[in-house]
Amino acid sequence: MALKAILFDVDGTLAETEMAHLAAFNRAFADWGLPWAWSRDDYAELLSVTGGRERIKYFVESRGIDTPENFDAGALHKHKTKLYNESFAQKGVPLRTGIERLILEARASGVKIAIATTTSRPNVDSLIASTLGEEAIDWFSTFACGEDVARKKPSPEVYQVCLERLGIQPEEAVAMEDSINGLKSAVQAGIPTIITPSSFTQGEDFSGALTVVSDLGDPKSSLAWLSGVRVEGPTLDLPTIRTLVEGAARTAAE
Numbered sequence: 098m099a100l101k102a103i104l105f106d107v108d109g110t111l112a113e114t115e116m117a118h119l120a121a122f123n124r125a126f127a128d129w130g131l132p133w134a135w136s137r138d139d140y141a142e143l144l145s146v147t148g149g150r151e152r153i154k155y156f157v158e159s160r161g162i163d164t165p166e167n168f169d170a171g172a173l174h175k176h177k178t179k180l181y182n183e184s185f186a187q188k189g190v191p192l193r194t195g196i197e198r199l200i201l202e203a204r205a206s207g208v209k210i211a212i213a214t215t216t217s218r219p220n221v222d223s224l225i226a227s228t229l230g231e232e233a234i235d236w237f238s239t240f241a242c243g244e245d246v247a248r249k250k251p252s253p254e255v256y257q258v259c260l261e262r263l264g265i266q267p268e269e270a271v272a273m274e275d276s277i278n279g280l281k282s283a284v285q286a287g288i289p290t291i292i293t294p295s296s297f298t299q300g301e302d303f304s305g306a307l308t309v310v311s312d313l314g315d316p317k318s319s320l321a322w323l324s325g326v327r328v329e330g331p332t333l334d335l336p337t338i339r340t341l342v343e344g345a346a347r348t349a350a351e
């Protein structure tokens with residue numbers, strides 16, 4: 098089956114955004130007078146819970162923290178989202194190596210691009226507008242985000258919503274992910290998945306991925322192949338991705 102769409106995860110895949118999320122969580126706690134300050138190590142553990150609201154709830158419950166009366170994790174998370182988006186006006190986060198190149202390749206060859214993420218929609222818009230420009234939001238055929246699903250990754254729901262909106266089969270798509278939760282989500286939806294581990298997800302178990310590479314590479318800074326189907330550098334380009342996806346479909350049919 099021909100490749101019709103590339104489905105991009107956001108945090109960790111398009112850009113290394115998690116430190117900006119962490120700063121926004123901690124600022125939100127301070128603004129609300131909560132005596133909580135997550136360290137990088139705390140956050141690395143808390144990231145196993147996808148979704149900011151769910152992460153706050155898990156933190157409170159797993160630590161047995163007594164919250165103030167009228168504590169509302171949803172309202173606190175809304176404040177965190179506001180702070181996160183304001184932070185992009187001051188200091189954005191760059192796209193990871195090769196992301197812009199692959200997006201432009203897809204556009205030039207008529208392959209659709211879409212978003213499948215557990216993060217909130219405003220966060221996606223801020224990242225895309227600040228890196229590729231406001232008009233780039235229209236380049237994406239659909240945005241399946243945290244607000245659109247009842248169950249976040251590793252549930253396959255966000256990828257299923259994305260495929261349904263695009264009107265394509267899982268074998269006609271490829272997912273670009275950075276984490277085990279994202280991999281599980283995409284694979285359970287039947288979508289072949291390419292992993293570029295991020296700073297918080299290096300060392301996770303990526304078995305089941307089509308291929309795992311350090312990043313998408315660029316002509317001056319070659320990717321490093323890590324596991325799965327072997328990829329030669331310097332870049333993971335669209336023709337190679339097509340070959341990988343078609344190879345996966347053939348293997349599945351045998």
Ligand code: XBP
Binds near residue numbers: 110115216
């Ligand atoms: C990664 C996440 C997100 C962000 C926080 O999402 O787990 O929850 O850390 O975003 P993905 P929110 O890799 O699927 O893009 O606070 O908006 O939930």
Ligand code: MG
Binds near residue numbers: 106107109110275279
């Ligand atoms: Mg991710």
